[in-house]
Amino acid sequence: MAVLNIAKGLFEEAKRYIPGGVNSPVRSFKAVGGYPVFVKKAFGSKFYGECGGEFIDYCLSWGALILGHAYPKVVDSLEKAIKKGTSFGAPTILETELAKLIAEAVSSIEQVRLTNSGTEAVMSAIRLARAYTGKNKIIKFEGSYHGHADYLLVKSGSGQATLGIPNTKGVPRDFTKHTIVLPFNDIKRLEAAVKKHQKDLAATIVEPVEANYGVVLPKQGFLEGLRTIADKYNIVLIFDEVITGFRLSYAGAQGYFNVTPDLTCLGKIIGGGLPIGAFGGKSEIMRLLAPLGDVYQAGTLSGNPIAVTAGITTLKELKRMNPYKALEEKTQELCGSIRLSAQKYGIKVRVEHIASMFSLTSDLFKKLYHGLLKEGVYFSPSEFESNFLSAVHTEDDIENTLQAVDRVFKNMRR
Numbered sequence: 001m002a003v004l005n006i007a008k009g010l011f012e013e014a015k016r017y018i019p020g021g022v023n024s025p026v027r028s029f030k031a032v033g034g035y036p037v038f039v040k041k042a043f044g045s046k047f048y049g050e051c052g053g054e055f056i057d058y059c060l061s062w063g064a065l066i067l068g069h070a071y072p073k074v075v076d077s078l079e080k081a082i083k084k085g086t087s088f089g090a091p092t093i094l095e096t097e098l099a100k101l102i103a104e105a106v107s108s109i110e111q112v113r114l115t116n117s118g119t120e121a122v123m124s125a126i127r128l129a130r131a132y133t134g135k136n137k138i139i140k141f142e143g144s145y146h147g148h149a150d151y152l153l154v155k156s157g158s159g160q161a162t163l164g165i166p167n168t169k170g171v172p173r174d175f176t177k178h179t180i181v182l183p184f185n186d187i188k189r190l191e192a193a194v195k196k197h198q199k200d201l202a203a204t205i206v207e208p209v210e211a212n213y214g215v216v217l218p219k220q221g222f223l224e225g226l227r228t229i230a231d232k233y234n235i236v237l238i239f240d241e242v243i244t245g246f247r248l249s250y251a252g253a254q255g256y257f258n259v260t261p262d263l264t265c266l267g268k269i270i271g272g273g274l275p276i277g278a279f280g281g282k283s284e285i286m287r288l289l290a291p292l293g294d295v296y297q298a299g300t301l302s303g304n305p306i307a308v309t310a311g312i313t314t315l316k317e318l319k320r321m322n323p324y325k326a327l328e329e330k331t332q333e334l335c336g337s338i339r340l341s342a343q344k345y346g347i348k349v350r351v352e353h354i355a356s357m358f359s360l361t362s363d364l365f366k367k368l369y370h371g372l373l374k375e376g377v378y379f380s381p382s383e384f385e386s387n388f389l390s391a392v393h394t395e396d397d398i399e400n401t402l403q404a405v406d407r408v409f410k411n412m413r414r
């Protein structure tokens with residue numbers, strides 16, 4: 001009870017000065033109720049709350065921390081970097097190094113530009129695709145999140161190919177009129193829409209695995225179909241790999257599924273836990289960017305040496321360790337056992353997973369969530385968000401999580 005009062009106090013104090021007490025809405029626990037855990041510190045697979053408590057973390061800064069929290073090599077590299085200055089507004093060889101690591105890893109990328117967030121990367125990639133084609137309209141898919149740019153905050157509720165209606169206040173209807181929203185995994189509907197709008201269609205943007213609507217896998221042939229249609233009708237295919245980049249494989253989702261987009265957006269993992277984004281593709285398209293071309297794009301802190309250092313260390317470490325197979329196996333083990341445990345107690349949950357990402361959806365999600373939280377297991381605080389494993393989650397972490405899940409399901413049955 002005392003702990004709960006402290007938690008409440010922290011949240012109330014935050015809410016006085018920050019709208020809703022948070023700097024990004026999903027952190028607020030609105031979807032699951034109760035008070036968010038204020039984090040005091042974190043190491044490896046665990047974080048520690050301001051009100052006490054130790055949590056096995058499966059949110060991992062929304063997937064950014066594939067090496068877990070405060071990974072020693074990342075921390076060491078950051079300590080050294082900070083002492084040499086934190087921002088210059090002039091080029092560094094660090095930026096070249098990160099760009100080279102990205103270009104070597106991701107097959108579609110010859111050149112890459114760094115931004116400060118995934119949102120910026122997506123906005124810039126779309127601007128570039130529009131300039132390259134001289135066209136305006138873009139296609140996105142239902143349930144996909146591409147950051148919070150005005151014209152991308154659109155979802156079609158109707159299940160019909162509708163021209164965009166903003167699903168947030170503050171966005172003029174006019175700003176979304178070039179956004180076409182289609183159901184994910186429906187290639188027939190896509191081709192019909194492309195035919196209809198081809199005169200003014202610049203790009204299709206897709207999360208190769210949807211991760212912001214539960215984890216939704218692309219059906220066999222869907223991504224290949226996007227590629228074929230983009231080629232046939234001369235539209236730019238953009239993969240939003242802000243989550244899947246360096247997550248599904250070192251070569252991203254495009255390496256995992258062997259489908260090559262024209263432009264790729266990155267973020268999260270490439271910043272090793274610091275703010276970053278990036279977009280890249282063939283030089284033929286990228287050279288339209290200022291200062292070479294007429295497409296303006298910029299950022300005071302873009303390519304920030306501290307963020308870039310964390311990114312370089314993270315990517316080098318991923319390349320050295322190649323943790324992807326082990327991560328996939330661990331995730332499979334976790335998800336398989338969660339399903340079995342749910343069956344045992346007759347609890348309906350839907351578990352989806354690929355590589356080291358997974359989602360649990362259930363009518364009883366709130367109950368499940370708070371049960372797990374009490375047991376010291378922290379999932380992303382919404383059933384529509386993905387959860388992640390890191391390379392430093394141990395067999396013990398998995399075992400302890402499974403025991404917690406089993407106890408929670410057992411209690412839920414009563």
Ligand SMILES: *Cc1c(COP(=O)(O)O)cnc(C)c1O
Binds near residue numbers: 116146147243267277
């Ligand atoms: C997180 C995310 C973004 C936005 O990145 P920010 O750094 O939060 O701006 C864009 N696309 C996808 C798929 C994401 O998961």
